[in-house]
Amino acid sequence: MLTPATPATLSDLRAALADDTFRDDTAPYFREPRGRYAGTGIVAAPRDTATVARIVAFCHDRRIGIVPYGGGTGLVGGQVMGGDVPPLVVSLERMTAIRAVYPAESVLIAEGGAILTDVQAAAEGAGRMFALSLASQGSARIGGLLSTNAGGVNVLRYGNARAQCLGLEVVRPDGSIWHGLSRLRKDNTGYDLRDLMIGAEGTLGLITAASLRLVPRPAAVGAAMLAVPSPRAALDLLGLAQDRLGDGISAFELMHRQGLDFLREAGLAFRAPFADQPAWMVLIDVGLTAGQSPDAALEDLFAAASDAGLVTDGVIARSGPDRDAMWHIRETIPEGNRRIGSIVSHDIALPLGQVPDFIAQAGARLSRIGDVRINCFGHLGDGNLHYNVFPAQGQSRDAYAHLRGAIKDCVHDLTHAMGGSVSAEHGIGRAKVGDLVRYGDPAKLAMMRAIKTALDPRGIMNPGAVLPDLTDH
Amino acid sequence: MLTPATPATLSDLRAALADDTFRDDTAPYFREPRGRYAGTGIVAAPRDTATVARIVAFCHDRRIGIVPYGGGTGLVGGQVMGGDVPPLVVSLERMTAIRAVYPAESVLIAEGGAILTDVQAAAEGAGRMFALSLASQGSARIGGLLSTNAGGVNVLRYGNARAQCLGLEVVRPDGSIWHGLSRLRKDNTGYDLRDLMIGAEGTLGLITAASLRLVPRPAAVGAAMLAVPSPRAALDLLGLAQDRLGDGISAFELMHRQGLDFLREAGLAFRAPFADQPAWMVLIDVGLTAGQSPDAALEDLFAAASDAGLVTDGVIARSGPDRDAMWHIRETIPEGNRRIGSIVSHDIALPLGQVPDFIAQAGARLSRIGDVRINCFGHLGDGNLHYNVFPAQGQSRDAYAHLRGAIKDCVHDLTHAMGGSVSAEHGIGRAKVGDLVRYGDPAKLAMMRAIKTALDPRGIMNPGAVLPDLTDH
Numbered sequence: 001m002l003t004p005a006t007p008a009t010l011s012d013l014r015a016a017l018a019d020d021t022f023r024d025d026t027a028p029y030f031r032e033p034r035g036r037y038a039g040t041g042i043v044a045a046p047r048d049t050a051t052v053a054r055i056v057a058f059c060h061d062r063r064i065g066i067v068p069y070g071g072g073t074g075l076v077g078g079q080v081m082g083g084d085v086p087p088l089v090v091s092l093e094r095m096t097a098i099r100a101v102y103p104a105e106s107v108l109i110a111e112g113g114a115i116l117t118d119v120q121a122a123a124e125g126a127g128r129m130f131a132l133s134l135a136s137q138g139s140a141r142i143g144g145l146l147s148t149n150a151g152g153v154n155v156l157r158y159g160n161a162r163a164q165c166l167g168l169e170v171v172r173p174d175g176s177i178w179h180g181l182s183r184l185r186k187d188n189t190g191y192d193l194r195d196l197m198i199g200a201e202g203t204l205g206l207i208t209a210a211s212l213r214l215v216p217r218p219a220a221v222g223a224a225m226l227a228v229p230s231p232r233a234a235l236d237l238l239g240l241a242q243d244r245l246g247d248g249i250s251a252f253e254l255m256h257r258q259g260l261d262f263l264r265e266a267g268l269a270f271r272a273p274f275a276d277q278p279a280w281m282v283l284i285d286v287g288l289t290a291g292q293s294p295d296a297a298l299e300d301l302f303a304a305a306s307d308a309g310l311v312t313d314g315v316i317a318r319s320g321p322d323r324d325a326m327w328h329i330r331e332t333i334p335e336g337n338r339r340i341g342s343i344v345s346h347d348i349a350l351p352l353g354q355v356p357d358f359i360a361q362a363g364a365r366l367s368r369i370g371d372v373r374i375n376c377f378g379h380l381g382d383g384n385l386h387y388n389v390f391p392a393q394g395q396s397r398d399a400y401a402h403l404r405g406a407i408k409d410c411v412h413d414l415t416h417a418m419g420g421s422v423s424a425e426h427g428i429g430r431a432k433v434g435d436l437v438r439y440g441d442p443a444k445l446a447m448m449r450a451i452k453t454a455l456d457p458r459g460i461m462n463p464g465a466v467l468p469d470l471t472d473h
Numbered sequence: 474m475l476t477p478a479t480p481a482t483l484s485d486l487r488a489a490l491a492d493d494t495f496r497d498d499t500a501p502y503f504r505e506p507r508g509r510y511a512g513t514g515i516v517a518a519p520r521d522t523a524t525v526a527r528i529v530a531f532c533h534d535r536r537i538g539i540v541p542y543g544g545g546t547g548l549v550g551g552q553v554m555g556g557d558v559p560p561l562v563v564s565l566e567r568m569t570a571i572r573a574v575y576p577a578e579s580v581l582i583a584e585g586g587a588i589l590t591d592v593q594a595a596a597e598g599a600g601r602m603f604a605l606s607l608a609s610q611g612s613a614r615i616g617g618l619l620s621t622n623a624g625g626v627n628v629l630r631y632g633n634a635r636a637q638c639l640g641l642e643v644v645r646p647d648g649s650i651w652h653g654l655s656r657l658r659k660d661n662t663g664y665d666l667r668d669l670m671i672g673a674e675g676t677l678g679l680i681t682a683a684s685l686r687l688v689p690r691p692a693a694v695g696a697a698m699l700a701v702p703s704p705r706a707a708l709d710l711l712g713l714a715q716d717r718l719g720d721g722i723s724a725f726e727l728m729h730r731q732g733l734d735f736l737r738e739a740g741l742a743f744r745a746p747f748a749d750q751p752a753w754m755v756l757i758d759v760g761l762t763a764g765q766s767p768d769a770a771l772e773d774l775f776a777a778a779s780d781a782g783l784v785t786d787g788v789i790a791r792s793g794p795d796r797d798a799m800w801h802i803r804e805t806i807p808e809g810n811r812r813i814g815s816i817v818s819h820d821i822a823l824p825l826g827q828v829p830d831f832i833a834q835a836g837a838r839l840s841r842i843g844d845v846r847i848n849c850f851g852h853l854g855d856g857n858l859h860y861n862v863f864p865a866q867g868q869s870r871d872a873y874a875h876l877r878g879a880i881k882d883c884v885h886d887l888t889h890a891m892g893g894s895v896s897a898e899h900g901i902g903r904a905k906v907g908d909l910v911r912y913g914d915p916a917k918l919a920m921m922r923a924i925k926t927a928l929d930p931r932g933i934m935n936p937g938a939v940l941p942d943l944t945d946h
Contacts, residue, residue: 104712105825105856127716149661160659162668163636170916178916183824185855186633187894188622188672189901189909190939191921195635195668199661216719239577243600246689246762247720289719291765351656352578382658383578421660428662436662443643443651447928448664454927455920466663 002065002463005042005088013058021046029069029089032080034345037430039080041067045091049169049177049208052090056206057175059088065463066090068202070144071115073136075347076429078148078201078465087463090206092143098122099209106214107166107183112143112207119212128214131158135331143207149199151425153330156381157250157287158215160425162198167211170197173204173456181211196451201427202462204455218250218287222294223323226302227278227313232356234282234380237310241284241301248297251285252381259333259375262390266339268332271325273315282380283330285323333377337388343372343400344408346387348415349424355383358418362387365410370403371395384424387411412439428466436466475538475936478515478561486531494519502542502562505553507818510903512553514540518564522642522650522681528563529679530648537561538936541675543617544588546609548820549902551621551674551938560936563679565616571595572682579687580639580656585616585680592685601687604631608804616680622672624898626803629854630723630760631688633898635671640684643670646677646929654684669924674900675935677928691723691760695767696796699775700751700786705829707755707853710783714757714774721770724758725854732806732848735863739812741805744798746788755853756803758796806850810861816845816873817881819860821888822897828856831891835860838883843876844868857897860884885912901939909939 003009014022023029023043030039046052059066065087069079081087092113099109103126110119116130116137123130132145134152144150146168150161158164167182180194197205228234234254241249257279263270273281284301286294298316305311317323337345350358359376366372371392378385389407391397400407412422416439428436437445452459452467463469476482487495496502496516503512519525532539538560542552554560565586572582576599583592589603589610596603605618607625617623619641623634631637640655653667670678701707707727714722730752736743746754757774759767771789778784790796810818823831832849839845844865851858862880864870873880885895889912901909910918925932925940936942 102824102826104708106715107824149665151659151661155659159636162665163632172916172920176916176919178920179914180917182894183892184822184894184897185825186624186628186822186852186857186897188624188896188898189894189905189913190672190917191677191924192622192635192665192668192672193917193920195665199663199665204664216715218719219717235577242579242689244692244763246691248762289721289761289765290717291770292762297764349657349659351575351580352658353575379659384659419656421655421657421662423661424657424659425661432662440663441652443645443649444653444663444666446649447645447651447666450927451664451924454923 002085002460003063004085005064006086009062009064010042010088013055017051021051029072029091030080032077033073034075037077037080038082040082041086041089043089043091045094047094049171052171052206052208053175053177055090056171056173059460060174060458063458063460064088065460067462068143068147068206070112070141071136071139073140074144074148074429075426076431078427078429078462081464092141095208101126102183103127105183108212108214109181109209110142110212111209112141114142116140116142116145123214126214127217129217130164130212131215132161132164135334142210146198146207146210147200147202148427151379151384153251153253153379155379156252157247162195164213165194165198165210166213168194168197168207169209170205170207173458173461181209183211199427201429201466203452203466204461219290220292220294221285221287222298223283223285223317223326224298224302225273225315225326226282226284226305226311227274228280228282228310229312230356231280231359233310234280235352235355237282237305238381240305240308240310244301245286245297248286248288249284249381250287251283253283253330253378254380255281255283255330255333255377256375258373259336259377260329262336262340262375263332266336268336270329270332273326273329274313278312283326337375340390341397342388342390343397344389344404346411347424347426348387348411348420348422349382349384350415350418350420352383354418354420355380355385358414362411362414365414366407369406369410370400430465433466433468475558475933476536477558478537479559482535482537483515483561486528490524494524502545502564503553505550506546507548510550510553511555513555514559514562516562516564518567520567522644525563525644525679525681526648526650529644529646532561532933533647533931536931536933538933539563540935541616541620541679543614543620544609544612546613547617547621547902548899549904551900551902551935554937565614568681574599575656576600578656581685581687582654582682583615583685584682585614587615589613589615589618596687599687600690602690603637603685604688605634605637608807615683619671619680619683620673620675621900624852624857626724626726626852628852629725630720635668637686638667638671638683639686641667641670641680642682643678643680646931646934654682656684672900674902674939676925676939677934692763693765693767694758694760695771696756696758696790696799697771697775698746698788698799699755699757699778699784700747701753701755701783702785703829704753704832706783707753708825708828710755710778711854713778713781713783717774718759718770721759721761722757722854723760724756726756726803726851727853728754728756728803728806728850729848731846732809732850733802735809735813735848736805739809741809743802743805746799746802747786751786756799810848813863814870815861815863816870817862817877819884820897820899821860821884821893821895822855822857823888823891823893825856827891827893828853828858831887835884835887838887839880842879842883843873903938906939906941
């Protein structure tokens, strides 16, 4: 059983640290974007790794739970812990330094609290690019992005957050520091602890800094919005595009008309790409090297895809603002969804070849559960769909509360049966702990529990996230 | 303390399995390429995962050590265990199936015993490419390549073995099976056990199959051999090439004249690239997309590099055979080294920016230890040098035996001081267990020991590899 974080249990720590280390206004830390979880606790915002280590060592000694806190943008409740035993929330908001940039090595070292857009800007300043990009990049912080192995729109080409990281500095659950800020591209000296910490959602340690891989900036970029007759055609179009442009395809996003209808319904402005709005469309983004023309490449692709019956209409961005307008649609869809109010949202991944069958079968099954609207969109190039279910027009989500579990099970059961994942990029947090137990391979779960117990024997790191709270047993 | 694998201790297992599961001719399994370690034990070669699981469960029950065996090509003794307590060697040589190929998903599922060239051929047959490529690819097997997180010549563009793997099937140390053959590009459901198993060198489980990522084949390939005035110039040339061609640079290999002199001395035929052999040269390989000309791109690069004073001479491959001849030099260098006979070989990685200083300082320091010849070559694009030290001409390596430790420490101490790794791609095996303890971060070592104990509490998996044998204590 853990000790509650209270003014009394933390008084020795408070006395030992700078006066303003603790935050009085704690309310913002106890909310999360979807409003499904409420947190509790006391909040500290240390300024350096040594202080983080001191705080963690103190909590280890007293068996006080710790919730690591980045930008607070997580969608599965990993950053908020409720319940009767309040934790100490350790926010990295004051550790935002870019410690070093090595342009010739394409490496940058950032503290865990650095905001993604600031890291992107530092990379640009060095003539390079930091490839992670996602809708919440203006507030998401590097430590949280790595702890959740964030995805986003460039995974197809550059990989997820894990693939952008060369090394970590981590405060372990006992307060010791792992100095692993490697700038190396290759290092086969022992177990891959870096990738174990990445995606562990703060349950195995607290990421205080990271060594990040930068990539060359594409010489020229371009985008096109193409209307496709079906998800199957979208998948074939992806294959065709990769055959022709290889790694040049940076993003390949599927959207359904429902998403654009929601933008209109929610009063969100956008530039309609097609006069006659198709049911399915794809946003393709390309980043090419010197001597290649994105316009020409996209026109050739469109011609070939037309000949193959894979597209029915298309618009190629003729300028930066054109391209921005296309991306604006894609990136505003989550806000549209929020305003309409989903019954339940899913973040699933499927083997690529299963995506069309999944979309067909899931739609048919849900129609038997109730009168719902589905907004299915996402990173088709990665097999990652955001499959969100909404009330029928004019209905409230409350009217569907009794169907929520059935809808979720329907979508997740089908996903699992098709070899998919019930959390493609959002993680487990607190929202999907039950799903992990339900769908996870037993040997995998046994290994996870063994590792958690081995690395955090007192169970103080983000208790109840990812795995059921071990200290309850 | 482990139980020795003997006909007596294994008799129950032998009786339960097919007659020919065990190998009578065990000698080949007890040698390794560099002749520094000799193994012992009994050898089994099961035909399927269920039998592997049965064997491992038996050994777990009786506390018999297991050495997983792939192609036997490892260079650090991870595949051979000597000592007084012989293990059971489990060879994957009969589990070579390509279980499935999904061309539209760019995924292939291979058993752990599949040989790398066979996997490459299966990918080609599906119109795709498997990006892992290294000198021993005709005998190295997928299970071993993943267990050691092998590198090779394409890491710069495609990453190491880890980056080619989407999922694993693993027999755990207790004989249970983790069914993790995911075909997913994204899956954030829990800890990254895949990457933990990859590079664990068989100490946490035995990889019986893998789901592998394929990539688009480049539309056109090309190569050039360029003479550079210095390692610093080579590094600047890498930056210039990446600025111009981005991901199009597939390989960037540094070579020193010494390597070519060794080929001549060893009587190994090759086509000399330059009439007047420079001290340093770079082999650049490019793979470009439709509409790009490798010849034109390399000519442009050469012109720009000449203007910047980064190259002094150059040859661009005008045909496939030209390109093969260039690669033949690079890939024959290890055989030349073997015939000359090194005093000690090093497989190090450095932060890219440190490579020139390292080469200068290491050479100066070694010259004070003794009269040696240095063949420094490797994957400069990854900061990975094979820094091998040889006797002076006409001298035997035996005459340098007393200097071996001093040379190794000199090279590794300098590498470590510069933020480098003493094993870039070969792993720890048994050869570098002491180096890992000496140079490893204490928090990292503590986590590794905790994980090993948690996942293999009886210490039966590849005892003495990576970490000191825990059952001795």
